[in-house]
Each structure stands twice: as C-alpha cells, then as structure tokens.
Amino acid sequence: MQTTQAIEVQLRGVPSRRRREVRIRRFFFVAAATSVVISVAIIGSLAGEAWTFISNVDLGSLTDIGWYPRRGYFDISTLFVGTLTVAGIAMLVAAPLGLGSAIYLSEYAMPRTRRVLKPTLEVLAGIPSVVLGFFALTFITPSVLRPIFGDQVVGFNMLAAGIGVGILTIPLVASVSEDALRAVPRSLREASYGLGATRMATSVRVVFPAAVSGVVASLIIAFSRAVGETMVVAIAAGATGGSLFGWNVFEPGQTMTAAMAALAIGSDQVRGDDYAFQSLFFLGLLLFFVTLLLNVVSERFVRRVRQRY
Amino acid sequence: MNRAALAAGPETVSRALTHHRRDVRGTVFTVALFSCLIVAMAILATLLYTVISGSLPAWRDRSLTTFITSQMSADPHVAGIWQAFYGSLTLMVFTAVIAFPLGVSAAIYLEEYASDNRATRFINANIRNLAGVPSIVYGLLGLAIFVKLLGSITGPAVEGRSVIAGGLTLGLLTLPIVIITTAEALRAVPNALREAAYGVGSTQWQVIRHHILPVGAPGILTGTILSLGRAFGEAAPLLLVGGITTFFSVGDASFLEALQGRFSAMPVLVFSWSRLPQEEFRALTAALIVVMLVVLLLINGTAIYLRNRFEKGT
Structure with a gap:
C-alpha cells in the first residue's frame, strides 16, 4: 500500500517535464519584467543628464525673458505657459x-448608426500627428483663423496648433467616456423613463452623473495626451530657435515637447558648455512626471466607475 | 384609450401624454449632440480633402512610382521619398521583431502565469503608465541609451544615429501597447478551454501553446498590427534619435552596415518638408502624406482582414 506522500510525488509528474515548465515560466517572467x-x-537616463543641467546651470536663467536654450536663457515658465495654452x-x-459624440453614440444612436459612426471616429484616431500638424499649418491657419481673426494671426501660431491637438484627442475623449456611459446599468435608465423623464433628462440627470468619474478620466487622459503631443505643435506653432514669454495665441509659441523637438533637430550644433543638450533631458523628466501624475489620477477615476457597477 | 390611438402607435401616445407640446429642448439637445459627431466627421473629411487636393499639383509631373523611388532632395522638381519610404518599412520590421515576441511573452506571463500579488499589480500598473508616456520621452531614452551609450555598437560610423537605434526606440514605444492588447485578447479566451485542457493532463505550457494561443491569435495579431500602425506614424522619437531629413545615399552597403547606417522615415520627412518655404514643397508634402495614409490603410486593412478571416474559422 502506498503512502499519501508517494501518491503525491507520482501526481506531480515527470521531473524533467516539471523542470521544463519552470524554465518556460521563468522566460515569460523575464519578458514581463522588461517593462519595469x-x-x-x-x-535613469533622464535623471542623469537633468541633474547635470540643474547643478551646472545658473539658476537665475531658469526665470528669464524666454526660452532660448542655445543662448543660455532657460525660462521654464515660457514653456509651461505655452504647454498650458495649447x-x-x-x-x-x-x-x-x-x-x-459620446453621449449621442451611447444614449441616442441606433445600433446601425453606431456601427457606421464609431469606426469613422477610430479612423480619425489613427491619423498620424504630423498629418494634423500639416493640416493645422496649411488649412486651419489660412482658411479658418485668418478669415475670422484677420491679419493678427501669424502663419505659425499656438491657436492652430491647439485646435490640431484638440482634433487629435476628440476620439480619445469620445471612446473613453462612451465606455463609461455604456457601463451605467440599464436599470437606471429604465427607472428614469418609468418616472416619466424624457430622454434628455435621463441622459443629463441620470446617466451622466452616474458615469461622471469615467468622463473626468477621459478628459484627464486627453489632457495628458495633449501635453505630450509634439509634432502638431512643432509644425504648426513654429518657434524653432526659442520663444519669448507670452500668452498671445495668434503668435508662435513653444510647448515643452516642441522645445525638445526643436533642440533635437539641431543637436549636432549643441556643443560646449551652454547645457542646451542637457536641458532636453531636464524637460523630458518634467514631462514624464507631469504625464505620470495625470495618468495615475485618471486611473483612480476609471477604477471608481468599475467598482461601482 | 380608444382603438384609433392605439393603432396610431407610440408617437400619438407620447403626444397625448405630453399634452401635444413639442419637446423643444429635447430636440435641440439631440441635434446638438448629433452635430458634435457630424463636426468630427466633417473635420476628417476636410482633412482628407485638403491633403488629396493639395497633392494634385505634385502628381502632374511625376507618377506614384517615380515619387516613391526617387531619392530625397532639396530640389522640389526631382525630390522623391525613397530613403524615407524604405526607412519606414525597415523600422516597422524592426519594431515588429522587438515588440511582438517580447510583448506577447509578457502578456502571457501576466495573464496565464502571474498570481494576483503586489508584484504583478506593480508590473501591470507600470505597463499602463508606460503606454501613457509621451512618445518624445521614448526618443530621449533612445538618445541616451541607443545613440550615446551604445553608439559604438548600434552605429559606429554615424555617431549612433542608426536604423538600429531608431528601430529599438520604436520597439520599446510599441511594447506596452502590444502587451495591453495581447492581454485583452488572452482574457477573452474562455476559461472552459483552459480547464478542459488541464483536465486531460496538459501542463500549463501545453495549454498555452496548443489551446490559448491559437484561439487568441486573431485578437493578438489584430492588436499588434494596429499598434505597428501607430508606430508607423511616429515622428517625435525619431527626430531625437537622429532621423535624417535631407539627402543621404543608401549606396550598396551590406545588410548589417545598412542597419548601422543613417535612416529617415516618412513622418520625419513630413515634418521637415512642411517647414520648407518653397510653395512646391506644399504639394510634395501633401503627396507624401497621401502615400503615408495609403500605407496606413494597408496596415489597418490587413489587421481587419486577419480578424475577419480567423473569426470565420473558429
């Protein structure tokens, strides 16, 4: 008669087979750990150079007349204002x-309409950002903004860049908030209709408040995406060498990302002790933490929706 | 209620219930919501129209093939996009080779092996955050590591600004998206399949290899190809790792030498051309964008085709 221990050993299977399983498991673990x-x-790579920048640069030059890294003016507030504006x-x-779009798709659209409209939004989401930059520069500025605001609109301006970035983020807002709206249980809508509410009252007073965390999350994600968007601003807002501090949306401006792109194009010329190259990494680190914070906050909101329903 | 009203249907009933008053606010609201969608569609249509009509002058004196196969140049009359076109395709292959195996493996670990502990949750949160990191930050990573630190390996002759550096950067950029979409596809595989396979004595690897991967394949492939499409349109990280925007010769370098050599890509070229002052380059940029959008359409079309084909099979 076998002891239970012996049966257990037998059930564990062939040792070589088990060792192979462990090896495979380890291999997949390593792949997952790569992300960390x-x-x-x-x-690491950002912090090193950013530290070189911060410890060597004259701290007074961080609050100056504008952002001209090659001339030693590193006014961060110029870029913050540019980023916030855009x-x-x-x-x-x-x-x-x-x-x-989200409310229409989730509350009003017939299933068939939805099947047509949603993929079209996804096409818009797939348009590369350089294309929207080109569109902002060659269509939005000359054919939309000039006729409305007149000649005060400079060829490269922050308004066109901002609109371009906005177009890029429409599908993001629409799809994330539509998911949140659709996650609201049907019983809530039926209860509302049962009390005699119209479709509008149901959408605005019942469904929307129930999904508000998801909607807020979609806006935060979109904002984070807009802050990190580079090419639209680099193409449509101009300001290659640098930018003076300013709020005027009809004039060229620079965001943190566009400033990095501008520095990168000419990085062969970045030599000597002016720390323009290091400023690139300093900006990158700031950008990394800003978007990280926004993403973490939006995740909290998304989770709140999921927990409730 | 009389018979006539019932026969007239819900319209009449609702009018009777609302005392024959029209719901003006509701109608306005509906129209406003619908017009939001219409505006978004109209923007897309305008964008496509502007680009296509803007590219027409460029097609007057060149065909699509000469445009693609001509070398890049500062002279708008002869300029083509060959280096950028070829560069984009090489980068895509490179990106796929890096992101696909690594991403799918990571997703398999997270979905099939990992238990729900603190480490797994950390890795998952980390991947979601990586997916939200702006692409230009990946460019900085590539610049610091693949260009500066490993420059002597990735591209000794070009200060590290090589195809390898660009491809690795795009690969890392795409990785989190591949992991997320693959994990979603694996989650959609029914649990009954796993249990049945274990029931007949399969090991975990056998379950994954013979049951989960084949069933999850369409979802995994579709997601991966779509994320390649996103990498295809990226310009910002390539600017940082040194995508070339002016003329350079490809020559007859060997395969490895070519990988260690300079590169360009279509989105990078769009960026540099759209800033050139000559009017002729406007049309060329539009033409280049048309080529890009066609390639994107092919990439995404393949993804949708694969999904439909596989779905019919199972």
Missing part, C-alpha cells in the same frame, strides 16, 4: 465635441 526595466531606464485650447475643442 524600461521604466527604470527612462528615469493643451487648454485642445481641451476646448475636444471636450465638447468628444463628450457630445
């Missing part, structure tokens, strides 16, 4: 259009 290595590499304009475009 990438994060560490990003922070991302703010983008949200003014993307939030109403994206939300309106």
